[in-house]
Amino acid sequence: MMDALDPTPDRGGPAQPLLAVKGLVKHFPLKGGLLGRTQAVVRAVDDVEFDVVKGETLGIVGESGCGKSTTARLLMRLLEPNAGTMIFDGEAVGENVQAGGITLREYRRQVQMVFQDSYASLNPRLPIEETIAFAPRIHGLSADESVTRARELLAAVGLAPESFARRYPHELSGGQRQRINIARALALRPKLVILDEPVSALDKSVEAQVLNLLVDLKAEFGLTYVFISHDLNVVQYISDRVLVMYLGEVAEMGPVGAIYDRPAHPYTRALLDSRPSMDPAKRRTKPPLTGDPPNPVNPPSGCRFRTRCGHAEEVCAARKPLMADLGGGHIVSCHMATPGSGHSQAGSLAA
Amino acid sequence: MSAALKTNAPPLVKLRDLHVTFKTRDRTVHAVNGVDLDLAAGEVLCILGESGSGKSVTLRALMKLLPKFAQIKGGIEVNGRDVNAMSNSQLADFRGGEVAMIFQEPMTALDPVFTVGRQIAETVQRHEGVSRATADARALELLELVQIPSAKRRLAAYPHELSGGLRQRAMIAVALACRPKLLLADEPTTALDATVQIQVLLLLRELQEKLDMGVIFVTHDLGVAGEIADKVAVMYAGRVVEEGPVSGLMAGPLHPYAQGLLGATVHPGMRGKRLTTIPGAPPMLDVAPTTCAFSPRCEYAEAACTAGVPALVEASPGRFARCVRVPKGV
Ligand SMILES: Nc1ncnc2c1ncn2[C@@H]1O[C@H](COP(=O)(O)OP(=O)(O)O)[C@@H](O)[C@H]1O
Ligand SMILES: Nc1ncnc2c1ncn2[C@@H]1O[C@H](COP(=O)(O)OP(=O)(O)O)[C@@H](O)[C@H]1O
Ligand code: SF4
Ligand code: SF4
Ligand SMILES: [Mg+2]
Ligand SMILES: [Mg+2]
Numbered sequence A: 001m002m003d004a005l006d007p008t009p010d011r012g013g014p015a016q017p018l019l020a021v022k023g024l025v026k027h028f029p030l031k032g033g034l035l036g037r038t039q040a041v042v043r044a045v046d047d048v049e050f051d052v053v054k055g056e057t058l059g060i061v062g063e064s065g066c067g068k069s070t071t072a073r074l075l076m077r078l079l080e081p082n083a084g085t086m087i088f089d090g091e092a093v094g095e096n097v098q099a100g101g102i103t104l105r106e107y108r109r110q111v112q113m114v115f116q117d118s119y120a121s122l123n124p125r126l127p128i129e130e131t132i133a134f135a136p137r138i139h140g141l142s143a144d145e146s147v148t149r150a151r152e153l154l155a156a157v158g159l160a161p162e163s164f165a166r167r168y169p170h171e172l173s174g175g176q177r178q179r180i181n182i183a184r185a186l187a188l189r190p191k192l193v194i195l196d197e198p199v200s201a202l203d204k205s206v207e208a209q210v211l212n213l214l215v216d217l218k219a220e221f222g223l224t225y226v227f228i229s230h231d232l233n234v235v236q237y238i239s240d241r242v243l244v245m246y247l248g249e250v251a252e253m254g255p256v257g258a259i260y261d262r263p264a265h266p267y268t269r270a271l272l273d274s275r276p277s278m279d280p281a282k283r284r285t286k287p288p289l290t291g292d293p294p295n296p297v298n299p300p301s302g303c304r305f306r307t308r309c310g311h312a313e314e315v316c317a318a319r320k321p322l323m324a325d326l327g328g329g330h331i332v333s334c335h336m337a338t339p340g341s342g343h344s345q346a347g348s349l350a351a
Numbered sequence B: 001m002s003a004a005l006k007t008n009a010p011p012l013v014k015l016r017d018l019h020v021t022f023k024t025r026d027r028t029v030h031a032v033n034g035v036d037l038d039l040a041a042g043e044v045l046c047i048l049g050e051s052g053s054g055k056s057v058t059l060r061a062l063m064k065l066l067p068k069f070a071q072i073k074g075g076i077e078v079n080g081r082d083v084n085a086m087s088n089s090q091l092a093d094f095r096g097g098e099v100a101m102i103f104q105e106p107m108t109a110l111d112p113v114f115t116v117g118r119q120i121a122e123t124v125q126r127h128e129g130v131s132r133a134t135a136d137a138r139a140l141e142l143l144e145l146v147q148i149p150s151a152k153r154r155l156a157a158y159p160h161e162l163s164g165g166l167r168q169r170a171m172i173a174v175a176l177a178c179r180p181k182l183l184l185a186d187e188p189t190t191a192l193d194a195t196v197q198i199q200v201l202l203l204l205r206e207l208q209e210k211l212d213m214g215v216i217f218v219t220h221d222l223g224v225a226g227e228i229a230d231k232v233a234v235m236y237a238g239r240v241v242e243e244g245p246v247s248g249l250m251a252g253p254l255h256p257y258a259q260g261l262l263g264a265t266v267h268p269g270m271r272g273k274r275l276t277t278i279p280g281a282p283p284m285l286d287v288a289p290t291t292c293a294f295s296p297r298c299e300y301a302e303a304a305c306t307a308g309v310p311a312l313v314e315a316s317p318g319r320f321a322r323c324v325r326v327p328k329g330v
Helices: A068-075 A104-110 A128-138 A143-156 A174-186 A204-221 A232-238 A256-261 A266-273 A314-318 B055-061 B088-094 B116-128 B132-145 B164-175 B194-211 B222-228 B246-251 B256-264
Strands: A019-032 A037-052 A057-061 A083-088 A091-093 A111-114 A192-196 A224-228 A241-246 A249-255 A323-325 A331-333 B013-023 B028-039 B044-048 B070-078 B099-102 B182-186 B214-219 B231-236 B239-245 B313-316 B319-321
Touching: A019 A068, A037 A068, A037 A249, A057 A068, A057 A232, A068 A192, A068 A224, A104 A111, A111 A174, A128 A143, A128 A174, A143 A174, A174 A204, A204 A224, A204 A232, A204 B256, A224 A232, A241 A256, A241 A266, A249 A256, A249 A266, A266 B194, B013 B055, B028 B055, B028 B214, B028 B239, B044 B055, B044 B222, B055 B070, B055 B182, B055 B214, B099 B164, B116 B132, B116 B164, B132 B164, B164 B194, B194 B214, B194 B222, B214 B222, B222 B246, B231 B246, B231 B256, B239 B246, B239 B256
Parallel strands: A057 A224, A057 A241, A111 A192, A192 A224, B044 B214, B044 B231, B099 B182, B182 B214
Antiparallel strands: A019 A037, A019 A083, A083 A091, A241 A249, A249 A331, A323 A331, B013 B028, B013 B070, B231 B239, B239 B319, B313 B319
């Protein structure tokens, strides 16, 4: 019999998405008033659909509040979605096994997460080797085997087990703690790792170390990543495909080259043009957008970006744009990309 | 040292051999270990470095904003005045008058219980002794200056009623209330989203030019420095290890630490390439470094690097580095 903690073999072959998400919705009620009634709804994630391809790194970018972390927690099933389906390597997540589903317990072994705050996600009272060994032991590995695995992983993330195994989280730097979090996430031999702003709190030189490490581990353990960040340069560096989120929705998605070289959505273009130029002789002269992102409590009607979009027309307020296919897996939600949408520049973006 | 001294105009800021040490019962931190900096009127200097390198402490020393137990040595002159020798009442006039500071977190500088308009008017009245009506008119002007939409309505807003970007602008308006000659900015755009960060950066650049302010802008982000700095000082372990015009630094840093930092900063065009990293971590600073503080991490380290603290030498006109491998230019 196979060891319960060996990596599970691939099921549906390379063409079957590792994770297929459809119609994913998460609304948070905002309660208030004397009776604690729901006053409003935060539309944090609103009808999101995407695939995670086996072996890829899917980057998710967008400004704060656009729903990236909520998406991550939904993918981890740390939050129950209001609607939507998730299919993991052909099996419906959380459905019963007789009907071809995968239990949440088994799913959570195969999908792991690393958070931005390296400290909050470690138990301050446990030596780090025990933190890493904890999950394997819960999942049935013996105490000795679990510790052996923890030490192997410490070595794999570049922390010599002999000097680090017995240390406590507060004795480590932020970069070292993030390495521990990565080791812990790999302890159950997952297939998919969701990284929510994993390098955002780190200094640049440490960020580079952790990014190199993530690239190495992906190859070594055959991992698939969902990499969430607000840093466009980091996402470009690490991702094979990129999903751009705006106010709880997918604005644009495609191969990293298409998104960065031929961005189609006005929001994606604005995001890219907001990056510092890295050349003092070619400084930015005009901010691409004015104002802050609006609140997801009362998102604008139609296209949610219309309140900041320089191309907005009547149709943008009247109707939500369809997802247009620009070819090569590049899709965009903008009326300018759909011929006949009623926008004066409709079809100007079409493939 | 830098351009400011070569002309006859007195520098706006003249920092000489600044040392700041924090001694508490539990531990000692040698946060700043001999910093010299000059800033000319109307010039923008970015202090660039990783966390703990002493950027904020250096900035706060310029306004005497460090805690009482901090041991401060060295010369701190702003606008020709010795900051260390100022009395409390002189400091009260100086802060918010000649010099103002903005922060990463606007609520550090804004009072939650007063409206934005009141806070600006208050500052103006306190420093300039003008009438309430004049101060109120000035508050409106300032909100317009920092490009807050519907400025008139926003005068009556409390800080928490504003979005992140507007709150940042309101803090800038308070800082500029008395037209300071020197603006100290401690990572004011670090917590902002990309599309808001660029708005605030461009606003600060525009205001700096319009008001001809000297600015010292602390950042850990090379890209931010590239957008706003005239010159950059790179700090490591409480010392400036490289200083010079921003273009030269970004095109080809001289100091191995600055080179490492540039190589480790992810920017477009690096896809598929392995990122350069700097092994190890900065020193603890429980003792002041007596060698090149970067030597334990430097791939070029040699005996000369640990013989003493390398001197800051002028490698080419206006460009300085503190490294034994960087020769003095002619
Ligand atoms: N538990 C919660 N209750 C209420 N609102 C929430 C909760 N979690 C997130 N939100 C809101 O949902 C929106 C999306 O948040 P989040 O997913 O954290 O965005 P991001 O990670 O992109 O910054 C935000 O407006 C946030 O305030
Ligand atoms: N009030 C203080 N008391 C004790 N140590 C301090 C204090 N302020 C700063 N330090 C220490 O001084 C060093 C430099 O800090 P700082 O100038 O804030 O660094 P940064 O370059 O990140 O802005 C750090 O080691 C920090 O912990
Ligand atoms: S649909 Fe309209 S408002 Fe939305 S991005 Fe396209 S042009 Fe702009
Ligand atoms: S002085 Fe020596 S150790 Fe220090 S940066 Fe230069 S070469 Fe490296
Ligand atoms: Mg988040
Ligand atoms: Mg600081």
